[in-house]
Amino acid sequence: MAICKTDAFVIRKFDFRETSIIVEFFSHDFGRIKGILKGIRGDAKKFGSRLDIFSLNHIVFYQSRGSEIHLVSQCDLIDGFFNIRQDLAKINLASFLMEMISVVMALEDKNEDVFKLILSCLRDLADTHDAHKILNIAQIKLLRLSGFKPHFDSCVLCDSEIEGYANFSTAFGGLLCPKCAYRDMNKHDILKGTVASIRHIEKSDWQDIRRLSLSSPVRMELKSMLDKFVTFHLEKRLKTVRFL
Ligand SMILES: [Zn+2]
Structure with missing residues (x-):
């Protein structure tokens, strides 16, 4: 297991078993990652951060090969905003x-x-x-x-240029021209x-x-x-x- 260090925002977290939490981070060096912090709920001082949502932390973790959840061994608060x-x-x-x-x-x-x-x-x-x-x-x-x-430069389906009136399709992820508008019943004007x-x-x-x-x-x-x-x-x- 490789040891990795990075700065990371807490984007989600939930309790796991008796005393641990699983945290989803968005990190500078690895993008979105998941980590487990063992024992943090039993001993709040074990880590240098409360892992509040949207706080920025410096973390050290062991990169797991077999699982998407890595073991976080250190976490120190940089900015709690x-x-x-x-x-x-x-x-x-x-x-x-x-x-x-x-x-x-x-x-x-x-x-x-x-x-x-x-x-x-x-x-x-x-x-x-x-x-x-x-x-x-x-x-x-x-x-x-x-x-x-999302595609806002032209029609997301036929690529034709859009002048004036347009619809936005959430499902297709972009604008629809008047000809293609019928393809999404849930489109809305924009x-x-x-x-x-x-x-x-x-x-x-x-x-x-x-x-x-x-x-x-x-x-x-x-x-x-x-x-x-x-x-x-x-x-x-x-x-x-x-x-x-
Ligand atoms: Zn079109």
Whole structure:
């Protein structure tokens, strides 16, 4: 078993047996990984972190060959993002982003851009008065960087250019032109302004888009579209897990 060290965000965790927890991390060097911390619930001081959701930690773990769950031997808190934890709405938004990472990122697939995105998003969430906007921008960036890559450049099915009126299909993961729209009964309309904002966010650096202003219809549409997208894929994944 190789010993590995990395910095990692806690994205999910649950109790295991009497005193252990299993934690899903998003790490700088290994992407999304799962680890077990033995005995932490029996002895809280055994590790240098409480492993709170969205905290950033330095971890040492033994890489398991036969299992996807690795044994974490050390864990020390780097940043608990305490400013976020003073605001319930911000806690929920940061937790939602962690849940989304767990859904859209493949296991053990290193992605430094996603790691940097989480860091930028959490730092800005701590300061901002517009937490929903920060979250929506992070979600769009995350989808672009993930395996999902929703298609907003042309029709996701026939690749024809889309002018004006468009539909978004959660199931196909992109825009549908008027000719292809019938292929998804659950498609929904999407404003031109929303598509333009998404394209702009996808192409720009984090520092430039934090100042982006979004009109309230675009904001509402982005929120509902992203919620539907994540819920759809989360349910799909849960169903797959149940059948295994
Ligand atoms: Zn089409």
